[in-house]
Amino acid sequence: MPKVVVEFYGTARQVTGQKEVTIELKEGGTFRDVVRALAARYPKLVGDVIQPGGEELQMPNMFNVNARRVVHDLDTQPQDGDRILLMFVTAGG
Amino acid sequence: MYGYSGKILHVDLTTRKTWVESKPEEWYKIYIGGVSMASRLCWENIEVGCDPLSPGNPICIANGMFAGTPVPVGGKYGLASKSPLTGFIGDSLSSSWFTIALKRAGWDGIVIHGASDDWVYVFIDDDRVEFRDASQLLGLGTFQTEETIREELGDDQVRSATIGPAGEKLVRVASVTNDSRQAGRTGHGAVWGSKKLKALSVRGTHGVSVADPDALLQLSYDITQAAQGPHTQKYRILGTMANVLNLNRLGILPTRNYQQGVFEYAELISGEYLHEHYHVKTIACAQCPIACEQMSQVKDGPYAGAMTGIDYEPLYAVGSNCGVKDLRAAIKTIDICDRGGMDAMSTGVTISWAMETFERGIFTKEDFKCAKYPEGFEPNFGNAEAVVTLAEMIRDREGIGDLLAEGSKRASAQVDAERGTETWKWAMHIKGLETPGYDARGLKTFALGLAVGTRGACHNRTAAYDPDIKGEVDRFSVDETRGKLAKSTEEYAAVYDTLPLCKFIRRCFTGKADRAGAWPAIAKLINATTGWDFDYDAVDLIGERAFTIKKAFNIREGWTREDDHLPWRWMHEPMKEGPSAGYVVSEEELEYMKDLYYEAKGWTKDGLIPKEKLIALGMDDVAEEIGV
Ligand code: SF4
Numbered sequence: 026m027p028k029v030v031v032e033f034y035g036t037a038r039q040v041t042g043q044k045e046v047t048i049e050l051k052e053g054g055t056f057r058d059v060v061r062a063l064a065a066r067y068p069k070l071v072g073d074v075i076q077p078g079g080e081e082l083q084m085p086n087m088f089n090v091n092a093r094r095v096v097h098d099l100d101t102q103p104q105d106g107d108r109i110l111l112m113f114v115t116a117g118g
Numbered sequence: 119m120y121g122y123s124g125k126i127l128h129v130d131l132t133t134r135k136t137w138v139e140s141k142p143e144e145w146y147k148i149y150i151g152g153v154s155m156a157s158r159l160c161w162e163n164i165e166v167g168c169d170p171l172s173p174g175n176p177i178c179i180a181n182g183m184f185a186g187t188p189v190p191v192g193g194k195y196g197l198a199s200k201s202p203l204t205g206f207i208g209d210s211l212s213s214s215w216f217t218i219a220l221k222r223a224g225w226d227g228i229v230i231h232g233a234s235d236d237w238v239y240v241f242i243d244d245d246r247v248e249f250r251d252a253s254q255l256l257g258l259g260t261f262q263t264e265e266t267i268r269e270e271l272g273d274d275q276v277r278s279a280t281i282g283p284a285g286e287k288l289v290r291v292a293s294v295t296n297d298s299r300q301a302g303r304t305g306h307g308a309v310w311g312s313k314k315l316k317a318l319s320v321r322g323t324h325g326v327s328v329a330d331p332d333a334l335l336q337l338s339y340d341i342t343q344a345a346q347g348p349h350t351q352k353y354r355i356l357g358t359m360a361n362v363l364n365l366n367r368l369g370i371l372p373t374r375n376y377q378q379g380v381f382e383y384a385e386l387i388s389g390e391y392l393h394e395h396y397h398v399k400t401i402a403c404a405q406c407p408i409a410c411e412q413m414s415q416v417k418d419g420p421y422a423g424a425m426t427g428i429d430y431e432p433l434y435a436v437g438s439n440c441g442v443k444d445l446r447a448a449i450k451t452i453d454i455c456d457r458g459g460m461d462a463m464s465t466g467v468t469i470s471w472a473m474e475t476f477e478r479g480i481f482t483k484e485d486f487k488c489a490k491y492p493e494g495f496e497p498n499f500g501n502a503e504a505v506v507t508l509a510e511m512i513r514d515r516e517g518i519g520d521l522l523a524e525g526s527k528r529a530s531a532q533v534d535a536e537r538g539t540e541t542w543k544w545a546m547h548i549k550g551l552e553t554p555g556y557d558a559r560g561l562k563t564f565a566l567g568l569a570v571g572t573r574g575a576c577h578n579r580t581a582a583y584d585p586d587i588k589g590e591v592d593r594f595s596v597d598e599t600r601g602k603l604a605k606s607t608e609e610y611a612a613v614y615d616t617l618p619l620c621k622f623i624r625r626c627f628t629g630k631a632d633r634a635g636a637w638p639a640i641a642k643l644i645n646a647t648t649g650w651d652f653d654y655d656a657v658d659l660i661g662e663r664a665f666t667i668k669k670a671f672n673i674r675e676g677w678t679r680e681d682d683h684l685p686w687r688w689m690h691e692p693m694k695e696g697p698s699a700g701y702v703v704s705e706e707e708l709e710y711m712k713d714l715y716y717e718a719k720g721w722t723k724d725g726l727i728p729k730e731k732l733i734a735l736g737m738d739d740v741a742e743e744i745g746v
Contacts, residue, residue: 035360073351095589102138
């Protein structure tokens with residue numbers, strides 16, 4: 026069973042009170058399953074970080090895999106051992 | 119005309135004369151306001167080729183059509199002069215009550231010419247202008263200057279844009295401050311100082327008339343509602359400081375003068391840590407329902423009492439970029455910059471150049487003698503007290519601070535000329551303006567956006583980090599899309615900077631920040647304010663015209679293709695570690711991307727603007743002067 030680690034930054038970290046969480050996926054599990062697992066585990070993420078319904082990330086939050094690539098299609102699959110950064114970046118200031 | 123008074127006020131500090139210029143509505147439709155109108159005023163009023171610190175360089179201020187109306191985040195103004203750092207256009211934005219006062223005083227723009235023999239502040243009391251002695255204000259910090267003027271005039275509704283001690287001493291990284299917001303970059307404070315202008319104070323008592331008040335109120339109400347929701351939560355909760363950990367994780371957090379992109383102490387200078395330990399309240403600019411500024415205070419240790427608003431950009435510059443892991447020292451340094459009237463970004467990046475120059479053995483302890491440390495000190499990376507002290511020395515032009523006050527480009531050139539060294543290789547600037555808080559080796563579209571920027575290395579004038587960070591393109595490589603992306607993102611940013619509207623509102627129109635999501639809504643705001651009939655295309659043209667007038671200004675001041683460069687380090691030293699390890703932006707990549715960009719803009723291979731292009735944009739007189 027693939028395992029991924031989700032790293033929390035900004036609002037997600039404040040809401041969960043954690044820096045990261047390990048999520049175990051079923052064989053063939055997708056990034057959408059990661060969103061679902063997060064919504065189930067941390068209902069307070071639903072609203073500012075996850076859209077109501079618990080299926081989609083709230084813009085402009087995004088998943089970045091291993092700091093190398095952004096996930097555009099939540100129905101694709103992460104690899105076992107991936108570190109998924111739940112982040113947003115904002116310029117200015 | 120609705121939304122505008124149609125009047126520009128000219129003030130001559132040399133002759134102490136003032137006059138009013140009326141502009142036709144067509145002129146407003148092209149230049150709109152903010153950075154575009156301020157740059158256009160600069161184009162019209164500068165003595166071409168002048169020294170930026172000479173009387174021939176005007177101070178040009180342009181309001182926005184939304185200032186003083188209910189439109190959220192529309193209380194901003196543009197400020198332009200020839201930059202003493204770059205020698206090209208220096209266009210900045212600031213916000214809040216000052217711009218509203220200016221609007222209520224009945225002025226769309228102010229042009230200040232000449233130079234005074236004695237220190238003055240100019241008081242604009244609706245349509246009356248007074249030149250007032252400023253000798254009692256000399257040496258005062260920016261916030262204190264504003265307060266003192268209010269007391270002197272006996273009216274707490276007077277709003278002032280001021281310079282601090284740094285501007286008085288012609289520190290080239292000096293800024294202009296109003297209502298604790300800064301027109302920070304490109305050295306405006308030094309231009310004001312060169313004219314012996316300590317402050318511009320305004321009292322405005324008139325109303326602002328708009329074409330369709332009911333429609334504007336409804337549109338503004340809807341946007342205000344949206345601005346309280348998830349679209350702005352990232353700004354409201356941690357502000358831009360949320361970037362520290364994100365950018366660190368992507369391997370692009372400038373660290374130790376951009377020698378690294380990962381800071382091992384990033385957690386300690388993060389927005390999350392700041393919020394938990396030092397945050398005291400969140401404040402907003404006037405006319406803003408978002409409120410992003412994180413007021414933070416040091417409560418213990420040697421810097422206890424320091425308090426100012428903390429944003430990401432100043433913080434990376436004096437924090438990770440100087441190897442500093444103590445947020446208390448970073449807050450203190452930013453506090454010194456804000457009160458002293460200095461751009462904390464350029465200050466921090468110039469200090470980090472000095473720290474590296476010291477670590478490489480070119481500067482020695484002897485070079486860092488000052489009243490506080492008569493024997494000198496050793497500014498190794500991570501020496502927080504050294505950063506605090508150097509910021510004070512730059513502000514006061516004390517000791518080596520006199521050299522650093524010139525900014526990293528001039529300071530490195532001077533050291534290299536005197537000592538036969540090559541410190542310019544780690545002077546992190548573009549066109550003389552110090553680089554922002556993203557290491558562009560891991561963001562190649564952004565690297566192009568920065569290189570071609572008209573005011574130098576500025577993250578606010580290009581949004582080209584967006585496609586890189588959102589993964590719309592591979593951030594580590596270049597391809598044929600980058601020219602169009604750089605054009606599109608810089609013109610997108612220029613629409614906001616010209617109206618001006620704070621960019622943090624960009625998702626609150628329809629939930630989507632792209633042109634399709636925002637331009638139709640912005641057109642409605644413009645039309646309800648002015649009675650014009652702007653549509654999507656007309657809004658889109660605002661950005662292209664804004665960038666074009668700034669570019670035209672630079673061309674007339676001698677710009678060539680070689681000026682669109684990157685710091686040597688980004689082109690020759692690969693990132694050493696982290697997710698961006700191994701990358702540079704090679705000469706070949708940069709030149710290829712520049713070709714693509716000039717082509718996308720419809721310019722020549724040398725980056726010059728064809729006459730027909732300028733005429734099509736309604737800039738016939740500009741075509742006459744610089745069109746090819
Ligand atoms: S979001 Fe922040 S910078 Fe923008 S107008 Fe509001 S307080 Fe000012």
